[in-house]
Amino acid sequence: MTLTDRLNGINLYLIGMMGAGKSSTGAALAQTLGYQFFDTDAVIEAAAGQSIPDIFATQGEAVFRQLETKVLAELSAYRRLVIATGGGIVTQQINWSYLHHGIVVWLDAPLDVLQARLAGDAGRPLLQGQDWETKLTTLLTQRQRLYTQADVQVRVAAEDDVEAIAARTLALIDQRIRSEADSAVLN
Template sequence: MTLTDRLNGINLYLIGMMGAGKSSTGAALAQTLGYQFFDTDAVVEAAAGQPVTDIFAAQGEAAFRQLETKVLAELSAYRRLVVATGGGIVTQQHNWSYLHHGIVVWLDAPPTVLQERLSGDTDRPLLQGQDLATKLTTLLAERQPLYTQADVRVSVGAEDDVAAIAARTLALIDQRIRSEADSAVLN
């Protein structure tokens, strides 16, 4: 029985900080599993008809979070999806009810890796007007207790490429499913 068979159509939701590799890893996972891939930021932009930066500028973070929740709610109604979420999706408690429709995977990249990947990125509203290292450290401190609620944690290092992260993610998901199946048999 393959991992795709064991998943039985259950969605995968990738959470973690911006720059952790959720979008690139999500696309690779979807291709491997024969799932569809969605990035919540891209879906929000398509629905709103404007980039995330413009939504933040014109309507604020709260309006963006509402759109993000609506997109997550709609996506969670489907099966066989890999969904890369925005880094702050975990900050809205009600989003967890949608995330728990599937397997939640935390791509955990250290601040040094995030800073290297995000330096010079001008498209991220939460990074505007502040020292990058300070902002990333602050956001990670706020979000880390929420990220730890994930079903699977995948450590992401500076030297890891997308294929390596995707392979490690699939192995950890498979391990999680097998251990849950073993627990169910014992109970």
């Protein structure tokens, strides 16, 4: 029985900080599993007809978070999806009710990796202005305890390529499913 068979159509939700590699890893996972891939930020942009930075600038973070929850609710109604979420999706308690419809995977990249990947990235509204590195550190500190609620934690190192991260993710998901199946048999 393959991992795709063991998943039985359950969605995978990728959480983690901006720059952790959720979009690229999610696309690779979807291709391997024969699932569809969605990035919540891309869906929000398509639905709103404007970029995430524009939504933040014209309507504010609260409106963005409402759109994010709406998109997550709609996507969670389907099966056989890999969904890359925005880094702050875990900050809204209601989103956990949707995330728990599937397997939640935390791509855990250390601060130095995030800083290297995000340096010069003007498309991140929460990191605009001076001292973006301090803002990034603060966001990571605030969100870390929320990320630890994931079903699977995948550590991401600077030297890891997408294929390595995807392979490690699949192995950890498979291990999680097998251990749950084993404990169900014992109970």
